[in-house]
Amino acid sequence: LITEVLHRVASHPLVYDAIQRMAGCRTVLDRLSPHLQVEPGESILDVGAGTGLLSGVTPSAARYIWLDCDLDKLRGFRAKGIGALAVIGDAVQTCMADKSVDYAACVAVSHHIPDERLDQLFCELSRMVRRRLIFLDAVRSGGFVSNLLWKYDRGGFPRADEVLCEHVSRYFEIMKIERFTVYHQYLLLIAKPRERAVL
Numbered sequence: 001l002i003t004e005v006l007h008r009v010a011s012h013p014l015v016y017d018a019i020q021r022m023a024g025c026r027t028v029l030d031r032l033s034p035h036l037q038v039e040p041g042e043s044i045l046d047v048g049a050g051t052g053l054l055s056g057v058t059p060s061a062a063r064y065i066w067l068d069c070d071l072d073k074l075r076g077f078r079a080k081g082i083g084a085l086a087v088i089g090d091a092v093q094t095c096m097a098d099k100s101v102d103y104a105a106c107v108a109v110s111h112h113i114p115d116e117r118l119d120q121l122f123c124e125l126s127r128m129v130r131r132r133l134i135f136l137d138a139v140r141s142g143g144f145v146s147n148l149l150w151k152y153d154r155g156g157f158p159r160a161d162e163v164l165c166e167h168v169s170r171y172f173e174i175m176k177i178e179r180f181t182v183y184h185q186y187l188l189l190i191a192k193p194r195e196r197a198v199l
């Protein structure tokens with residue numbers, strides 16, 4: 001019951017953003033920013049966008065598109081006054097057309113996706129993306145702090161670094177890998193969609 005109450009409080013957009021700041025989201029955004037410097041007019045679909053924190057490090061001339069399944073997050077995003085297209089939908093089965101976006105960012109989302117839907121997520125991302133996927137998530141590292149943080153995380157499916165790389169590489173060619181630590185260990189992948197999945 002206590003965990004459920006904490007989750008409810010934490011899902012309020014203002015509380016959520018404050019928690020993200022405490023959890024080191026500034027460092028995470030700084031790591032992502034160089035990979036988001038796309039050309040004017042190019043589109044970036046932010047899949048599982050939350051309150052749209054990523055839009056703050058996306059060039060203003062890019063076409064940022066917000067996508068999430070949570071209406072509270074949409075309210076939080078809209079409250080920021082960002083005039084971007086916002087889509088409510090499931091990341092594993094969206095309404096977006098094939099190859100309809102230049103880039104997709106999928107940040108801190110995979111640990112919310114159960115095993116039986118994980119391949120569907122990467123399949124769907126590769127279907128929509130023309131150029132690159134920018135993938136980031138915290139991994140299960142086994143450390144004390146990491147275990148504690150995962151215990152209270154809403155997402156119930158933290159995975160090891162190599163498991164995530166293996167699933168991504170079925171649908172994408174991984175071009176670049178970065179790893180860094182802010183409480184959690186993070187995996188950042190820049191990947192190009194494959195023409196055919198390697199299963």
Ligand SMILES: C[S@@+](CC[C@H](N)C(=O)[O-])C[C@H]1O[C@@H](n2cnc3c(N)ncnc32)[C@H](O)[C@@H]1O
Nearest residue numbers: 048049050053068069070090091107108109112
């Ligand atoms: C930890 S938050 C990360 C939010 C944002 N990407 C960020 O880095 O601030 C995870 C987000 O994924 C969204 N999410 C989880 N499962 C999803 C799904 N199947 N489809 C779309 N969004 C999903 C949640 O609603 C939540 O906003």
